[in-house]
Amino acid sequence: MTFKNIRVGVVQATPALFDLERSVDLVIAWIGKAAEAGCQFILFPESFIPCYPRGLTFDAIVGRRTDKGRAVWLDYWVNSLEVASAHTQRISEAIKKANVTVALGVTEKEPVGGTLYCTLLYFGNDGRLLGKHRKLKPTGLERYIWGESDGSTLVSFDSEIGKFGGLICWENYMPLARTALYQQGVELYLAPTADARDSWQTTMQHIALEGRCFVLASNQFVQKTDYPERYQADLADEPAIMCSGGSVILSPMGEVLAGPLWNQEGLLTADLDFSILAKSKLDFDCVGHYSRSDVFTLTVANQPPIQKV
Template sequence: MATTHPKFRAAAVQAAPVFLNLDASIDKAIGLIEEAAKHDAQLIAFPETWLPGYPWVIWLDSPAWGMQFIQRYHDNSLVYGSPEAARLTAAARKNKITVVMGHAEKAGGSLYMGQWIIGPDGETIARRRKLKPTHVERTVFGEGDGSDLAVWNTPQGRMGALCCWEHLQPLSKYAMYAQNEQIHIAAWPSFSVYRGGAHALGAEVNNAASQIYAVEGQCFVIAPCATVSKEMVEMLCTDDTKKQLLLEGGGFARIYAPDGQLMHTPLAETEEGLVYADIDLGMISLAKAAADPAGHYSRPDVTRLLLNKTPRDRVVVVQPDAPQDMARHGDDEAQLVSARTDMLTAVAASTRAD
């Protein structure tokens, strides 16, 4: 019997949050979720740290200047299991839609750049953290671990997610491709800072990164991208120099097919709204037939990737009455050491052969 491939409509958000206001931003998010559902979308994706907004202060001045915003940013970041988080799961369930929320995750005293995949039943499919915050982001956010380079089964297909310049990390991308990713969420903050100067931060390079990801991984890429609102500029740009660094707009939400084609008409960069595309996973097999980098188009005898997906918890509590758990963790470490040993042995053998 022939395989039938899932078909569905996806939506990518291009909008500004209510900056540093978690409750009001969740109100806005729920409105966008409802709008997407009314247009028959089964998946909606939000930009990087959309709750409570990307912390543009880190690009505008010194860390000392930016500290005036830090407590408010912490207080308005999302905590899993909180009443605010429950509002999002309820919205997904009510509208029967998969939601991928980009947010600042507060866990204990630290913040992480999170992506939360909520199923149409309101249940959590996955929670991930940006593996390595980029440049000055490291003054605000902590790091993820190898378990965050993962692809999950969802009602729409095998879905993965990365944030912003994680799409410039070749090894991380390859780790995702190798897990048979079909739908990729590429979350971006906004292309509003240092316009005209630092081209690597602009729309041309970063949209190209999303497009290349679609072609390399032979998957659909849903790339939400926030805008910077007039209110955000007024709050953050306290002098003329800052007003030249951070501009209003910067929204470039895109959805790309596995062959790299743009699947919709873009919105103007200052316009808020949703972009939609009708996804047919059957297109993937055509792209894979040409070049599958983790399959027939690879050369594992020449290059291979070592992926350690062991969660790296800061504190591991070992209970005396749980020898099986202790053994399991030991097995994980033993497997990692074995994999490293095998790789080093293979490299040494290859070197001797040369």
Template sequence: MDYSRTVRAAAVQISPVLFSRDGTTEKVLDAIAKAAKEGAQLVVFPETFIPYYPYFSFVQPPVLMGKEHMRLYEEAVTVPSPVTEAVGDAAKAYEIAVVLGINERDRGSLYNTQLIFDADGTLLLKRRKITPTYHERMVWGQGDGAGLIVVDSAVGKLGALACWEHYNPLARYALMSQHEQIHCAQFPGSMVGQIFTDQIEVTIRHHALESGCFVVNSTGWLSPEQVAQITTDEKLQKVLSGGCNTAIIGPEGNHLCPPITEGEGMAIADLDFSLITKRKRMMDSVGHYSRPDLLQLHLNSQPWSAMDNRFSSQFPDQLTNVADE
């Protein structure tokens, strides 16, 4: 594991093209090119950025959100698809690792999904948010432990979590125990106001300190015109503002560049991996500072399925007959 390198990272704060998978994808491809022009070797985008975060579910009651939910199905991303191929091609062309949030459609279900592309365009990881939060449970299904892994990439060992997954200490510890060097965090942005900005600040800085890794965090942003597209109710429009905090944090919990809390922009910083050793020399929470004889994490890393495959191995003929009917 190389701790002598330096990696330039970019966290993108950006607004989607509402209601358009293709339009938002074009913005992603443009941002990848801009990040590469700045010398970035890693670029991180917001939570479920393609086609857009389901803000409608935060301001509409379930009985009224059917139309918008259906529209999200129509614009959601399948994996693989022309969207993932385009992003992979861009990653390869610019030799840059890409972490991208999407609304993934898997037949009749949607998921909050994080994709990690390596600098050669390979899709290293497709993981789904393990527990959607509050209103999100009306939109997305649940992920599983198969996505709680750290992947080896051209820029180091990468882990990723979305939004309030960072409030699940065991989920974070699962990644920490795999010695992630760069943690890629994603939040929706433009929600709840300053309190959400403050909470993100606490969350990402604490994870950097506790894990002894870098945190590259990206949040989305909505313009006033986009907020008006989502709801015409002025009272509800107020809750679709603030809550942005795009930032890059070092292993000692410090900002490595000015954070972005409003508008579109790109936070860029150089990640000196020797700082990981400097931090962990003092406190390695999965090494010399851990007590596995007292406290251990048990992780079910098996992907779940609606069909138990043990049944198919025991009764293959019956399954074949059912499939033929």
């Protein structure tokens, strides 16, 4: 039996905050850099388009919303990505040209009604949009700006470069959501995030060991000065570096293959030997010989079967 060997890339970059056009330009540029580095698969951070609006309150407290907050919301809404759009088509064309598979974190604008979702878009190396995962449970005040998804977007894909799927940021703390992916045999586990704490590294290592999968974790690098001038006053009490990154790639045995990367932009790459996946199952397989399916079962409402691409 011949095992696959592939090169993957994790993008840690600064988004063009609140600027949809420039955001798309940046995505295309990073796709080109990753292709030049020989990557066959690329992961972008959570909500890279148009940004993760860290530090902004949208001028809301319990029981009160204001026109000032609605103006910030409108700014964010206008610059969020509608999937069926010329902007997405530009990204698809760049992906096809680069011949890479891409997972891209965006804030997605629902055309009917206008709700925003924190979404991970999946593109095949032919540029085709394979599907999307919408965040099941936004965290804390994220629930004010993003809607919730359901099991129908808890997707994974079986491709020539392996089986891949992911969860966004603190969804990765949901053990049943992780198990839903493990049950589909995910080999490349994707974790785009906005969490730059040291403890996130421990979480990623745990998932690699628990799922016996390669883990790709991607975060943004953002400084306060990257925000538009119109928001600088609102961020007066925020630190100079608002998100320090921490992107990382780990093996199924929890070994760090690349990163973590801190306080700068960059592209992490790693060559993955899929024979390690098989070796790692000798002593632990959470959905196989270590699962005790006679005692425990997990049923996921509306989750689609793994999609062959």
